[in-house]
Structure formats: structure tokens, C-alpha cells
Amino acid sequence: MLVIKDLHVSVDGKEILKGLSLTINAGEVHAIMGPNGAGKSTLSNVIAGRDGYDVTSGSITYKEDDLLEMSPEERAWNGVFLAFQYPVEIPGVNNTYLLKAGVNAKRRHQGLDELDAFDFMSVVKEKAKLVELDASFLSRSVNEGFSGGEKKRNEIFQMAVLEPELALLDETDSGLDIDALRIVAGGVNKLRSPDRAIVMITHYQRLLDYIEPDFVHVLADGKIQKTGDKSLALKLEEHGYDWVKENL
Amino acid sequence: MNLIEQTRQEALSLFEKVGLPSKRDEDWKYTDASRLADLLEIGEVSADINSQDLGMVDLDAYRMVFMNGVFDETQSNLPNEVSIVSVAALEASVSNEDSETLAKLFQVSGDEPLFNGLMALNAAMASDGAAICLADNSVLDKPLYLLHISNQNNVIRHGLMLGENAQAQVIEHFISTGDEKALSNCVTAVILKNGASLEHSRLQQEGEKQSHVARVEVKQFRDSSYTFHGVELGALLSRTDLVVGLSESGASCELNGLFVLGGRQHVDHHTRVDHEAPHCTSRENYRTVLDGRSHGVFNGKVVVHEGAVKTDSSQSNGNLLLSKHAEIDTKPELEIYNDDVKCAHGATVGQLDDKQLFYLRSRGISQEAAQELLTFAFADEILTAMSHQTVRSYVEKVAFAKLPHGAELDGLIG
Numbered sequence: 001m002l003v004i005k006d007l008h009v010s011v012d013g014k015e016i017l018k019g020l021s022l023t024i025n026a027g028e029v030h031a032i033m034g035p036n037g038a039g040k041s042t043l044s045n046v047i048a049g050r051d052g053y054d055v056t057s058g059s060i061t062y063k064e065d066d067l068l069e070m071s072p073e074e075r076a077w078n079g080v081f082l083a084f085q086y087p088v089e090i091p092g093v094n095n096t097y098l099l100k101a102g103v104n105a106k107r108r109h110q111g112l113d114e115l116d117a118f119d120f121m122s123v124v125k126e127k128a129k130l131v132e133l134d135a136s137f138l139s140r141s142v143n144e145g146f147s148g149g150e151k152k153r154n155e156i157f158q159m160a161v162l163e164p165e166l167a168l169l170d171e172t173d174s175g176l177d178i179d180a181l182r183i184v185a186g187g188v189n190k191l192r193s194p195d196r197a198i199v200m201i202t203h204y205q206r207l208l209d210y211i212e213p214d215f216v217h218v219l220a221d222g223k224i225q226k227t228g229d230k231s232l233a234l235k236l237e238e239h240g241y242d243w244v245k246e247n248l
Numbered sequence: 249m250n251l252i253e254q255t256r257q258e259a260l261s262l263f264e265k266v267g268l269p270s271k272r273d274e275d276w277k278y279t280d281a282s283r284l285a286d287l288l289e290i291g292e293v294s295a296d297i298n299s300q301d302l303g304m305v306d307l308d309a310y311r312m313v314f315m316n317g318v319f320d321e322t323q324s325n326l327p328n329e330v331s332i333v334s335v336a337a338l339e340a341s342v343s344n345e346d347s348e349t350l351a352k353l354f355q356v357s358g359d360e361p362l363f364n365g366l367m368a369l370n371a372a373m374a375s376d377g378a379a380i381c382l383a384d385n386s387v388l389d390k391p392l393y394l395l396h397i398s399n400q401n402n403v404i405r406h407g408l409m410l411g412e413n414a415q416a417q418v419i420e421h422f423i424s425t426g427d428e429k430a431l432s433n434c435v436t437a438v439i440l441k442n443g444a445s446l447e448h449s450r451l452q453q454e455g456e457k458q459s460h461v462a463r464v465e466v467k468q469f470r471d472s473s474y475t476f477h478g479v480e481l482g483a484l485l486s487r488t489d490l491v492v493g494l495s496e497s498g499a500s501c502e503l504n505g506l507f508v509l510g511g512r513q514h515v516d517h518h519t520r521v522d523h524e525a526p527h528c529t530s531r532e533n534y535r536t537v538l539d540g541r542s543h544g545v546f547n548g549k550v551v552v553h554e555g556a557v558k559t560d561s562s563q564s565n566g567n568l569l570l571s572k573h574a575e576i577d578t579k580p581e582l583e584i585y586n587d588d589v590k591c592a593h594g595a596t597v598g599q600l601d602d603k604q605l606f607y608l609r610s611r612g613i614s615q616e617a618a619q620e621l622l623t624f625a626f627a628d629e630i631l632t633a634m635s636h637q638t639v640r641s642y643v644e645k646v647a648f649a650k651l652p653h654g655a656e657l658d659g660l661i662g
Contacts, residue, residue, distance in 0.1 A: 048606075048610050049609075049610070050606050051602070051606070071609070071615065072606060072609035072610050073609045073610075073612050073613060073614050073615065073618075075610075076609070076610055076611060076612035077612055081610075082610050084607065084610075087607070088601075088603045088604050088607045090604050090607065090608070090622070090625065091625065091629060092624075092625025092626065092628050092629050093608075093621055093622070093625045098608065098611060098613070099611070101611075101612070101613050101617070101621075102611040102612035102613060103612075105612040105613060105614065105617075106612050141625075142607075158611065162611065162612070
């Protein structure tokens with residue numbers, strides 16, 4: 001589904017990703033772990049199409065297409081979703097309207113009829129239950145005045161409504177207390193499917209206790225340094241990231 | 249000559265003495281009043297306007313329609329039991345003994361805050377207006393909709409007096425037809441007695457060659473409350489002076505303004521709030537969305553007088569520039585003459601937020617639609633303060649249609 005080959009990315013002239021390669025297939029759950037500054041967020045932002053990241057060489061192929069040629073909205077229409085590390089507050093833009101516009105833009109792209117308001121609302125209400133999001137959140141402005149945990153739950157709720165094929169979760173566990181983590185992880189687990197790939201970017205192993213990955217990658221110094229199964233995450237937890245560096 | 253005629257004659261003399269504001273006047277630094285010089289003549293008033301399809305707001309409201317500044321009874325609908333009449337009718341019928349009250353409506357003094365010649369000219373030349381007098385403890389059960397339709401120079405002067413604890417909602421709407429350049433000169437004078445409460449919306453939506461000058465002056469007594477919504481969408485040149493006097497304790501005002509401008513539109517609001525008594529509150533929130541080569545001016549002055557202790561005042565002005573040729577001049581000002589006050593003010597000028605844009609696009613909203621949505625959201629925050637949903641929806645629709653890709657997001661707004 002996603003093939004990244006020898007990706008080099010610079011930000012403000014400084015190289016952050018230095019030849020990163022990664023292949024992700026449908027149905028798989030990947031965890032990308034690494035120390036601060038390793039390039040984890042850069043990777044997720046480049047995949048989602050944020051400005052300000054200069055891809056100097058390498059390629060990202062998504063379902064046979066060149067992902068880097070697509071605008072952020074085209075990526076969304078084609079099934080790419082980023083759950084943000086820091087979801088932005090957008091006063092005056094209603095949560096439900098945003099989702100309805102997103103869903104219908106995608107449907108138009110796929111040549112489907114737009115959902116009418118009634119059908120849409122029934123989908124939305126059902127998905128909100130997945131992350132135990134109170135219905136009152138639906139009529140509020142996007143993330144405005146939400147607590148850290150509510151913002152993260154809202155991201156997973158959006159993911160549930162937009163039904164992506166490739167979901168990137170950027171530090172979705174950060175800032176969550178244990179109860180919120182359990183709720184968010186429960187939502188993600190319910191969204192696992194053979195047609196969907198999920199990439200979790202995280203600093204800590206604890207998320208992986210709740211969402212069990214098929215593959216764990218260690219990203220350090222702009223490259224995938226090591227790939228293994230979930231036992232790799234436990235090793236990292238035990239020995240710290242220095243252990244990876246020593247074993248390079 | 250009766251007292252009213254005499255008062256109006258004095259106003260004319262005052263205008264002849266001071267003339268139009270000049271650019272040397274600090275309050276008219278950014279707005280060139282000389283552009284109005286050949287629009288001051290009032291010709292034979294014609295009420296012959298085809299008012300079909302002009303965009304009247306469909307409201308469940310009492311209605312007074314003014315055609316080129318003259319009350320048109322046939323299109324109007326007024327309550328029986330409340331005193332709402334045309335100023336011209338009142339002027340014609342008032343006896344000499346009773347003329348003193350009405351004469352006050354036409355009194356202009358050069359000492360008033362933000363005084364300028366145009367307001368004197370208005371008092372001298374006004375052809376009509378609404379004279380509204382609500383008795384103590386009365387509540388106007390429906391909003392009063394003052395619709396102004398024009399295709400030539402027109403001068404209008406409204407007087408609203410709300411008795412103790414009286415409540416009303418008034419919506420002024422200005423539209424014009426025809427391609428001729430013309431000037432609307434409008435004054436609304438408001439008096440709010442103890443505990444009275446008024447929500448006053450002013451929607452300026454005149455044609456693209458039109459000029460519009462307005463003054464809204466409000467005098468507030470004990471515990472009265474005034475809410476203003478000024479929406480500027482139309483006209484080539486529009487200037488409003490909003491002057492509020494909080495003269496007794498416990499009075500409060502909330503002044504909201506929204507400009508959505510494009511092309512070469514120029515809109516200027518000067519506001520002045522005088523805190524003259526203790527325990528008064530003022531809130532001011534203005535936003536502008538400027539595209540093309542449009543020019544916005546916001547000058548908000550709050551004066552806290554000696555003895556006006558426990559004053560609580562805040563002012564904010566946010567400006568969104570959609571084009572590099574658009575321009576805003578903003579100046580929130582505070583003058584404080586005692587120590588025991590809580591005052592805040594601030595202004596921002598900016599473009600759309602990149603993080604918000606990216607977030608929307610990552611959810612599948614196209615770049616153009618995301619820009620429109622954020623622009624609309626920025627403007628719409630001002631309109632949330634409007635209690636009348638029909639008026640708010642109407643303004644949203646008209647303001648939205650002015651944005652370059654507004655149609656794409658139709659159905660997205662509430």
C-alpha cells in the first residue's frame with residue numbers, strides 16, 4: 001500500500017530524514033518508535049502533505065501512485081489520514097460540518113452521491129460511541145476548548161468517520177491519562193481491518209500494550225535502524241534508545 | 249418660525265460654518281469627505297423605486313419602509329398600541345406648545361464627541377425618520393425593521409426613546425438601487441432610561457457607487473443595556489460614528505462590528521464610549537475581512553472619566569487581509585482618568601492560519617474551500633452575538649456570497 005524508498009527530507013536546509021525506507025501493506029499495524037528529534041513527526045507530516053518539508057530525494061508510492069505529487073486534500077480523498085500530535089483549534093468551524101464536508105468531498109472524488117444530512121448524522125452518532133465522545137462535542141467548534149485527551153479522542157473519532165485506508169497516528173498517546181489511553185486505543189482496535197493499514201508513531205512502549213503492532217521500527221538519526229516484532233519495543237523500553245545507537 | 253424650524257435653521261448655520269470634515273481633522277485622516285462634496289444637494293424626493301427583489305429581509309417584525317428618506321405607509325406595518333410614527337408626520341402635526349421635545353431631536357452642538365458638519369447637515373435636511381417612544385415597562389413584542397431603500401441622495405433621522413425597563417429590538421437595513429452616485433446621510437439618536445434594553449442592528453448593504461455616512465448616538469441611564477451590531481457589506485464609501493454615553497451607574501453596552509469588503513470599498517467606523525459613572529461596562533468587538541483594494545478603518549476610543557470607578561471595559565479588533573492590496577488602519581484608544589478600572593484593548597492584523605488550513609485540507613477540504621471556511625468562521629464569530637436568528641442567517645448568506653468561493657461551501661454554515 002505504501003512504499004517509501006530512500007527518502008531524504010530537509011527542513012529549513014537541515015536534513016532530518018536521511019534515506020528512510022519502509023513498506024507497509026494493507027491490514028498491518030506498524031509502530032515507529034524513536035527518540036526525540038529522530039524525524040518521527042517529519043515522516044508523518046511528509047506523508048500527509050504539509051508544506052515546509054523539502055523532499056530532496058527518494059520516493060513515496062501509495063497504491064501505485066506518487067504520493068508526493070498529491071495535494072493534502074487529494075491524499076485525504078485517496079484514503080490517507082493523519083491523527084495530529086497537536087490538533088489545532090478552529091473557532092467558528094463546527095466539528096460536524098467539517099466532517100460532513102470531508103466525507104462528501106471524498107465521496108465526490110469516488111464518484112458517489114453525497115450523504116444526506118440524516119444518513120450522515122446516524123453514521124456520526126454511531127462512530128462517536130467508539131471513542132465515548134459525548135454528542136455535545138459534535139456541535140462544538142473543531143477542538144476549541146477541548147482538553148488534551150478530548151482532542152486526541154476527536155482525532156480517532158474523525159478517523160472512524162472518514163474511514164481511511166492508511167491511518168497515521170502521530171503521538172496519539174502523548175498527554176493521555178490511563179483511562180483516556182484505554183478509550184483511544186479501544187477505538188483504534190475496533191478500526192483495525194484487513195483493508196486498512198495503521199502506523200503509530202510513538203515515543204513510549206505503553207501504547208503498544210493496548211494496540212498490538214505487527215511490526216516495530218526504530219527510527220533514529222533519520223533512518224529506520226531496526227525492525228522487529230513487538231518484543232523489540234519491550235527491549236527498547238528496557239534498554240533505552242542508547243541501546244539502539246550502541247548496536248548500530 | 250416654530251421651535252423645530254428654528255432648531256433646524258441653527259443646524260444649517262452650523263453646517264455652513266464648519267463645512268465638510270477635512271483630512272486635517274484627526275478623526276477624518278483616512279476618509280476623504282471631499283468625495284461627498286457634490287452629493288449634498290437634496291433634489292425633489294422621488295418615491296418611485298421599484299422595490300421588488302431588492303433583498304428585503306423576510307422577518308416577522310413591525311416594519312417601516314423609507315423610500316429615499318420618506319416614510320412609505322403603504323409598505324409598512326406598525327403596532328397600534330405603541331407610539332411609533334414618522335418624524336415628518338409628527339413634525340407636521342405637533343402643536344407649538346409640544347414642539348420642544350421634538351426640537352431636541354434636531355439639536356446639534358459643535359461640542360459633541362466626534363462632531364462633524366455632516367451631522368449638522370443631517371439635522372437641517374432630514375426629510376423623515378422613525379420617532380419611537382416606548383412607555384415605561386413596555387416590551388415591543390416583535391422587532392422593528394427599518395428598511396431604507398434609495399436611488400438618490402437622502403437624509404434620514406431616527407429618534408428612539410425607551411422608557412424605564414422598556415425593551416426593544418430594532419433592525420436598520422440600507423439598500424439602494426440604480427447606478428447613480430448618491431449619498432445616504434443617516435442619524436439614529438437613542439435614549440435609554442433606567443433599566444431599558446435595546447438590541448440595535450445596522451446592516452449597510454447599499455450599491456457599489458453609493459456613499460453612506462451615519463451617526464448613532466446613544467445616551468444611557470442607570471442599569472440600561474445597549475447592544476449594537478454594525479454590519480458593513482455595501483457602498484463604495486461608508487463612514488459611521490458611534491457615540492455611546494454611559495451616564496449613570498450600572499449601564500452597559502456591547503458594540504459589535506463586521507466589515508466584509510472587496511474591490512475599492514472604503515469603510516470607516518469611529519466609536520467613542522464615555523464612561524461617565526461608576527460600575528458601567530463596555531464591550532467592543534470589531535472584525536474586518538478585506539479583499540481586493542479595499543480599505544478598512546477602525547478607531548475605537550474609550551474615555552473613562554474622573555469618578556467612573558469600577559469601570560469594566562474591553563475592546564478587541566481583529567482584521568483579516570485576503571489580498572496584499574487591502575489595507576486596514578486600526579486604533580483602539582483608551583483615556584483613563586481614575587485608578588479603579590479594569591480596561592483591556594487590542595488589535596490584530598493577519599492572514600489565514602497555515603496550521604488551520606493544513607488541518608482542514610488533511611480532512612479532505614479543498615484549499616479554496618478551506619480558505620473560505622476559515623474566513624467565514626472568522627467573520628461569523630461576530631454574528632454569534634446577534635440574537636435574531638433570521639437576521640443573522642440573512643447576514644451570513646449575503647456576507648458569504650461576497651467571498652470568492654462562497655458557493656462551494658453552501659450548506660456548511662449553520
